[in-house]
Structures are given as C-alpha cells and as structure tokens.
Amino acid sequence: MATLAAQIERTAPCGDYRSGLTLTYHRLMLVMLLFAGVTALIVLRLGYLQVFTDRSGAAQLANPLIPPRADIVDRNGVALARTIDAWSVGVHPSRIIGDRAELAARLNALMPERSVAQFRAMLSSDSNYLYLARRALPELVAAVNALGEPGFVFNREPERLYPQTALAGHILGWTDFDGRGVAGMERVLEGRLTEPGLRGEPVALSIDTRVQAAMEAELSAAVTSLSAEGGTGIVLDVHTGEIVAMASAPTFNPNAAGRSDPSALYNRATMGVYELGSTFKPITVAAALEAGVITSPAQRWDAGSPVPIGRFRISDDHPLGRAVTVPEILVHSSNIATARIADAMGSARMQAAFRAVGFDEPAHVELNERARTLWPRDWSRATVLTSGFGHGVAVTPLHLASAYAALVNGGIWRPATLMRVEPGRAPRGRRVYSEATSLRMRQMLRMIVQHGTGRRGEAPGFRVGGKTGTAEKVATGGGYSRRVNVSTFAAAFPMDQPRYVVLVMMDAPRGNEETHFLTTAAWTAAPVVSRVISRTGPLLGIIPDSARDIDTSELVPLVAAAGH
Amino acid sequence: MIARGFKPVAWVAAIGTAALGCYMLSLQVAAERAELAGLERRIVAAQQDIRSLQTELGTRGRLQQLEQWNAEVLALSAPVAGQFLESNLSLARFDVRQRTVADQAEMRMAAAEPAPAQPVQAGQAAIRLAAAPAPAVSPAASPAPAPALVEAPLIRRASLQSAPAQPAALRLPSAPPRRSAGDRPTAVQTRSARLLDAGTLDDLSAAAQTERGGATGD
Numbered sequence: 001m002a003t004l005a006a007q008i009e010r011t012a013p014c015g016d017y018r019s020g021l022t023l024t025y026h027r028l029m030l031v032m033l034l035f036a037g038v039t040a041l042i043v044l045r046l047g048y049l050q051v052f053t054d055r056s057g058a059a060q061l062a063n064p065l066i067p068p069r070a071d072i073v074d075r076n077g078v079a080l081a082r083t084i085d086a087w088s089v090g091v092h093p094s095r096i097i098g099d100r101a102e103l104a105a106r107l108n109a110l111m112p113e114r115s116v117a118q119f120r121a122m123l124s125s126d127s128n129y130l131y132l133a134r135r136a137l138p139e140l141v142a143a144v145n146a147l148g149e150p151g152f153v154f155n156r157e158p159e160r161l162y163p164q165t166a167l168a169g170h171i172l173g174w175t176d177f178d179g180r181g182v183a184g185m186e187r188v189l190e191g192r193l194t195e196p197g198l199r200g201e202p203v204a205l206s207i208d209t210r211v212q213a214a215m216e217a218e219l220s221a222a223v224t225s226l227s228a229e230g231g232t233g234i235v236l237d238v239h240t241g242e243i244v245a246m247a248s249a250p251t252f253n254p255n256a257a258g259r260s261d262p263s264a265l266y267n268r269a270t271m272g273v274y275e276l277g278s279t280f281k282p283i284t285v286a287a288a289l290e291a292g293v294i295t296s297p298a299q300r301w302d303a304g305s306p307v308p309i310g311r312f313r314i315s316d317d318h319p320l321g322r323a324v325t326v327p328e329i330l331v332h333s334s335n336i337a338t339a340r341i342a343d344a345m346g347s348a349r350m351q352a353a354f355r356a357v358g359f360d361e362p363a364h365v366e367l368n369e370r371a372r373t374l375w376p377r378d379w380s381r382a383t384v385l386t387s388g389f390g391h392g393v394a395v396t397p398l399h400l401a402s403a404y405a406a407l408v409n410g411g412i413w414r415p416a417t418l419m420r421v422e423p424g425r426a427p428r429g430r431r432v433y434s435e436a437t438s439l440r441m442r443q444m445l446r447m448i449v450q451h452g453t454g455r456r457g458e459a460p461g462f463r464v465g466g467k468t469g470t471a472e473k474v475a476t477g478g479g480y481s482r483r484v485n486v487s488t489f490a491a492a493f494p495m496d497q498p499r500y501v502v503l504v505m506m507d508a509p510r511g512n513e514e515t516h517f518l519t520t521a522a523w524t525a526a527p528v529v530s531r532v533i534s535r536t537g538p539l540l541g542i543i544p545d546s547a548r549d550i551d552t553s554e555l556v557p558l559v560a561a562a563g564h
Numbered sequence: 565m566i567a568r569g570f571k572p573v574a575w576v577a578a579i580g581t582a583a584l585g586c587y588m589l590s591l592q593v594a595a596e597r598a599e600l601a602g603l604e605r606r607i608v609a610a611q612q613d614i615r616s617l618q619t620e621l622g623t624r625g626r627l628q629q630l631e632q633w634n635a636e637v638l639a640l641s642a643p644v645a646g647q648f649l650e651s652n653l654s655l656a657r658f659d660v661r662q663r664t665v666a667d668q669a670e671m672r673m674a675a676a677e678p679a680p681a682q683p684v685q686a687g688q689a690a691i692r693l694a695a696a697p698a699p700a701v702s703p704a705a706s707p708a709p710a711p712a713l714v715e716a717p718l719i720r721r722a723s724l725q726s727a728p729a730q731p732a733a734l735r736l737p738s739a740p741p742r743r744s745a746g747d748r749p750t751a752v753q754t755r756s757a758r759l760l761d762a763g764t765l766d767d768l769s770a771a772a773q774t775e776r777g778g779a780t781g782d
Contacts, residue, residue: 050590065611079618079619084616084619085616161619161623163619163626164623164626164627164628165623165626165628167626167628213631216628460644460645461644461645461648462645534642534644535642538642538643543650544645544648545648546645546646
C-alpha cells in the first residue's frame with residue numbers, strides 16, 4: 001500500500017498536493033471497503049452456517065432403526081425373521097506379522113469346523129481379505145482378539161436371524177451371504193423386503209406361530225415314532241385361503257440352511273406330488289352330486305363285486321358285498337362304488353371336476369418351490385375309474401387342502417395364500433359346488449369321523465369331519481407297493497360351521513406297536529390331526545362344545561351298522 | 565466533558581456486550597442442540613438395544629424350546645371340551661364342593677349380587693322369592709327359609725369369588741326387611757361399588773374373619 005501511495009506521488013510530483021492526497025484517501029477507502037466486504041461475506045457465511053445447518057443429525061440417526069431388510073412376522077406380529085448386527089471375523093493375510101503355522105493351529109482350536117491346513121492356506125493366501133467366521137459369537141470374537149494379531153479384523157455385519165429356528169423353515173426360506181433371499185418367502189418377497197420406503201414395516205405372513213409349532217411338534221413326533229420317510233401338515237382357513245400352518249418333516253434350520261441335509265429342504269406340502277388315495281372320494285361324490293349323477297343320498301351303488309378294467313380289478317379292502325348308499329360309500333370307503341360313480345360321471349365331467357379345484361395346475365401359493373401335478377395325458381376309462389378314488393392323478397397336499405376348503409366352506413374355491421389377509425379382503429374365489437352340495441358333504445364328512453374310518457381323527461367337542469386316504473406308493477421299480485403307503489387324513493372343523501381345514505399326510509410310515517404295525521391313515525395320520533385340533537382349536541378361537549354338532553340325522557339311517 | 569470523551573468507549577462497550585450476549589445465546593443454543601442430539605442418539609441406541617434384547621428373548625423363548633420344556637418338565641396338555649364353560653350356569657354346575665353352612669349363608673346374599681348389572685334378573689329373583697312358601701319367608705333371621713332360597717341363588721353365586729361376597733353376607737340380617745323391589749338395586753349398587761374399591765381390602769379380610777367366627781357360632 002505504501003508503494004502504491006509512493007508511486008502515485010511520484011507520477012504526480014508537480015500536481016496539486018491536496019488532490020493527490022484526496023485520491024490516495026479514495027484509493028485507501030476502496031481497499032478498506034474491499035477488505036470489509038470480504039470480512040462481511042465471511043461473517044455472513046458463518047452466520048448462515050450457524051443458523052441454517054441442522055446439526056442435530058436426526059436424518060442420519062433415524063437410519064439405524066430401519067433394518068437393511070424388513071422383518072417377517074407371523075399373523076400376530078411374532079418375529080419370524082429379523083436382521084441383526086452380528087460379528088464377523090476376517091483376516092488380511094498380508095498384514096499378519098505373527099507365525100502363520102502357530103496362528104492356524106490356534107484358530108483351529110477355536111473354530112474346529114476348519115482344519116489346521118485350511119487355516120494355514122487361508123492365512124498365507126494372496127487375497128486381500130478373507131472371512132474366518134461369519135455370524136460369530138461374541139465369545140469367539142473375544143478369543144480371536146486375544147490372539148493379538150493385527151491382521152485379524154472384526155466387523156459388525158447385518159445378518160438374517162430366524163429367532164424361531166427351525167419353525168416354518170420351509171415357508172420362510174433363507175438368504176445367501178449377501179442377504180438376498182434364495183428360497184421360500186425370503187425369495188418371493190425380495191423386492192418388498194429391501195424396498196427403502198417399506199423396510200421399516202414388517203411383512204405379516206398368514207402363519208400363526210403357535211399353530212405352526214403345534215403342527216410341527218405333533219407331526220415330527222409321529223414321523224419319528226412311525227419311522228416314516230417324511231410327513232406334512234397343513235392348517236388352512238377355509239374362508240380366506242390363508243395358510244395358518246404348513247409343516248413338512250423332516251425340518252431344517254434356516255439359520256444354517258447350507259449345513260442341513262438336502263432332503264430336509266424339500267417341502268412336501270407344495271413340492272411333493274402324491275396320489276392321495278381315498279381322500280379324493282369326497283371330491284368325486286361332490287362332483288357327482290353337482291352333476292346330478294347322484295340324485296339322492298339314498299341312491300344305492302353296487303359294491304358287491306369287483307369292477308374289472310383290462311387286466312386289473314378294482315376291489316375293496318373290506319368287501320361290503322352289497323349295494324351301498326352314498327353315505328356308506330364314504331363311511332366305509334368303498335373303491336368299487338366310487339369307481340362306479342366315476343364311470344357314471346364319464347371322462348369329461350371327472351376332468352372338469354378336478355380342474356375346478358385346480359388339480360391340473362401347480363399349487364396356488366406364493367412360494368416358488370411348488371411342483372407341477374401329474375395330470376394324466378389320456379383319460380381312458382381306467383384312468384377315470386381310478387381317479388375317482390385318488391389314483392392316477394397326483395397332486396400336492398396343498399391342492400387337496402384347498403379342495404377340501406371348497407368342499408366345506410359353501411362351495412367357493414380360493415387360492416391358498418401365505419400373506420395375511422385383512423378381514424373382509426378375502427379373494428372372491430370361484431364357485432365350484434353349490435351350498436346344498438357343500439352342506440351334504442359336511443354331513444357325510446362328519447359321519448366318516450363319527451361312524452367310519454376317521455374315528456381316530458375325532459377331537460371331542462371340535463366336531464371334526466374328514467376322510468382318510470391310504471394310497472399305495474409307486475415303488476421304485478414301477479407298479480404299486482402294498483406295504484409302502486401314503487397315508488392322508490384331510491379334515492375340517494368345526495363341521496357345523498367350518499373354519500379350518502387340517503390335513504396331515506405321512507409318507508411311507510412303518511407303524512409301531514401302538515398302531516399294531518398298521519400303516520393306514522386311520523392309524524397314522526388321523527391321530528395327528530386329532531391332537532393338532534385339540535391343541536390349536538382354542539387358539540384359533542374355536543371353543544370345544546360337546547353340546548353342539550352338525551345335524552346328520554337324515555343320513556344316519558342310510559348307514560347300516562357294519563361289523564367294521 | 566469527560567462523559568463526551570468516553571461516549572465512543574461506552575458505545576463500544578455496549579455493542580461489545582450486546583454482541584457477546586448474542587454470541588453467548590447462540591452458544592447456549594448450540595449446547596442445547598448438542599445435548600438434544602446426544603439424547604436422540606441415546607434414544608436410538610436404547611431402541612436398538614430393545615430390539616436386540618427382544619430378539620434375544622424371542623430366540624431363547626422360541627416355541628420349540630417351550631415345547632421341549634413342556635415335554636420334559638411341565639407336562640401341560642391342551643384343555644378338553646369339559647373344561648370350557650359357556651355360561652355362569654355351567655360354571656355353577658361345575659362347582660362340586662360339599663356345601664357347608666357358611667356357603668349357604670353366602671348364597672342368600674348372592675341372589676342380590678347380579679341385580680345391578682341385570683335388573684331383569686333381580687325381578688326374577690323376586691319372583692322366586694314370592695313363589696317360596698309364604699310362611700317361610702316371614703321369619704327373616706331363622707334358618708328355616710334358607711333351603712327354600714338356596715336353590716335359585718346358588719346358581720348365581722358360584723360365578724363370584726367368595727371374598728367379595730362375604731361382607732355382603734354379613735349385612736344380610738339387616739337386608740331382608742328391605743326386600744321389596746323398590747330401593748334394593750341402589751343399595752346393592754353402592755355396596756358393589758364399595759366392594760370394587762381397592763382400599764377396602766383390609767375391611768374385607770376383617771369381615772371374613774368375623775364371618776368365619778359367626779359361621780362356627782352357628
């Protein structure tokens with residue numbers, strides 16, 4: 001500034017001293033204003049920052065509460081899948097300064113699932129980062145940390161946790177290491193669970209954890225005691241199609257899906273297709289009632305002699321040797337009479353009857369794990385006759401549960417769903433049977449439990465109605481095996497006002513002393529249904545009442561007291 | 565003169581004070597905000613803790629675990645049809661205890677108990693009383709009318725716990741004269757209102773003791 005002023009003086013040595021001074025003042029003033037302006041700008045900026053910057057950090061703080069993947073809960077809000085912060089132990093092999101061989105031995109002592117050699121290979125590998133353990137327990141993290149090796153790193157990573165462990169594992173599915181759903185509802189709901197706007201809101205399934213637990217417990221107890229290959233159990237709401245419980249034995253733990261037996265991952269309820277045997281008879285009878293083939297329950301159908309078709313003959317396990325009424329066909333489970341009804345129906349109407357309840361399509365449910373049914377390619381007379389009592393058409397147990405729901409709920413078929421349905425939002429479905437047919441079927445199903453093969457399925461006070469079905473399993477070499485059965489009991493309760501279908505299927509049960517080594521549905525599947533209903537009925541809001549029942553008085557006289 | 569000389573100084577001091585005040589204020593605000601943020605952070609941490617603890621609790625108390633405990637230790641089973649009672653009537657029928665004199669004394673009062681809730685029943689009770697043999701009703705304190713009265717009220721009594729019933733039973737000797745339908749509901753109402761009061765628990769136990777004494781006296 002001084003030089004500037006000096007220069008001015010030098011350039012105007014002979015001018016008016018006063019004007020020169022004024023000019024200098026003006027210039028000085030300009031510079032000062034410049035400085036003041038810059039200072040004011042900084043002050044203003046600071047003030048602005050002071051006033052308008054939101055330092056509470058609420059936006060950043062709210063985020064930790066929103067999980068990276070939404071929770072899955074049951075219909076009552078019980079957590080089925082959650083994301084937690086789990087510890088992971090990793091290693092940067094290049095940063096290790098200790099003795100690798102010794103470290104490998106110590107790591108093996110802490111984590112025996114990998115050998116010393118494997119650990120040594122990991123510690124001396126070229127990669128930048130390797131996981132030693134994911135979802136590690138805090139004790140393990142502390143122990144590894146105590147080794148004092150700077151190459152080990154400990155992180156908190158979001159991990160999917162299934163608090164109920166193996167419960168509903170087949171429904172929930174699991175996620176891979178990157179947190180993407182690879183099976184079950186985790187896979188189906190992938191988009192919904194990871195959508196940023198909806199992650200905070202849990203997704204409610206139609207499952208009721210308590211019912212699911214009861215079903216799984218009873219089913220696995222039966223599968224173990226009967227040495228069965230497997231089994232499945234379904235509880236379905238007949239008015240909405242909601243699956244309240246769906247179990248498949250053996251079960252697996254989705255927390256460690258990769259370590260479980262691959263055969264346990266198989267969901268028998270939706271992936272297994274079986275010829276479900278006599279449980280088809282009510283469907284045949286209902287279709288015949290609908291079609292007018294059966295004009296009255298008192299109409300008699302000949303069950304006296306086996307029906308020959310080609311090389312085979314259709315016969316009964318307990319031959320009745322006479323013409324029987326319609327309730328008798330179901331109560332005594334007569335193959336011959338059912339085959340005659342199917343014959344009278346004819347191929348087209350039988351096909352239509354099965355198509356009406358969706359037996360020609362994969363099961364209607366959200367899961368991707370579902371199988372195509374085995375639908376006969378050509379419907380010869382033999383196919384028609386055998387399909388009447390559940391051979392030749394193989395469907396999943398879920399198909400059958402949906403069909404039974406339609407049988408008892410007044411005749412409306414609805415797709416099954418695993419998502420909770422808000423009251424009044426049930427799908428409209430399609431009418432398959434008339435109200436009158438449905439009522440008739442309810443009476444006859446109840447009579448099967450009161451007087452027929454389903455007696456062991458009775459749960460006192462719950463007005464259970466249902467049909468047993470013992471099908472012979474297709475042997476590995478082809479043909480049917482008499483000793484290896486698929487035993488199913490499909491039931492609904494309470495029959496005077498049906499609310500739930502309960503279906504239990506046992507795959508190849510062997511029997512025990514308690515069942516007199518019988519493998520029929522009456523001895524294997526029906527008791528499970530009875531126990532499940534006794535346990536879960538009150539939970540589902542159905543109070544047992546011995547004083548109430550469906551009126552079957554008009555049909556009871558049609559059933560002759562049998563020796564069986 | 566001196567004042568004028570110090571005027572700029574005073575100005576500077578005043579402005580300085582004001583600026584300092586403003587700055588202090590803003591500092592205060594900043595401190596409050598920081599505290600608030602800290603609190604919010606703690607809330608979030610607490611909520612995360614709650615979530616993780618809930619998860620842990622849910623995992624430890626998972627249904628399969630409970631099932632196992634039930635199988636090993638508790639051995640609880642599902643209730644059966646006979647254990648669900650639909651109405652007070654079936655509940656009363658469910659009561660299979662031996663009737664004692666004390667119970668009978670209680671029963672008399674119980675006929676009055678449902679009266680405030682359902683005036684119609686009070687009417688019915690009155691009708692039943694009227695139907696009882698006329699000579700039996702008049703000697704109020706004597707034990708003779710008790711069996712006649714027992715039949716109808718017995719049904720209602722069982723739904724009520726005996727503890728609240730007792731003081732009412734005590735009052736009964738004075739009650740019979742006021743049996744005419746008019747003022748009884750209000751009397752009962754005040755009584756039951758008092759019974760609901762938590763503060764009368766001591767009263768109740770004292771009453772129960774005297775009542776027990778009275779019963780043995782009978």
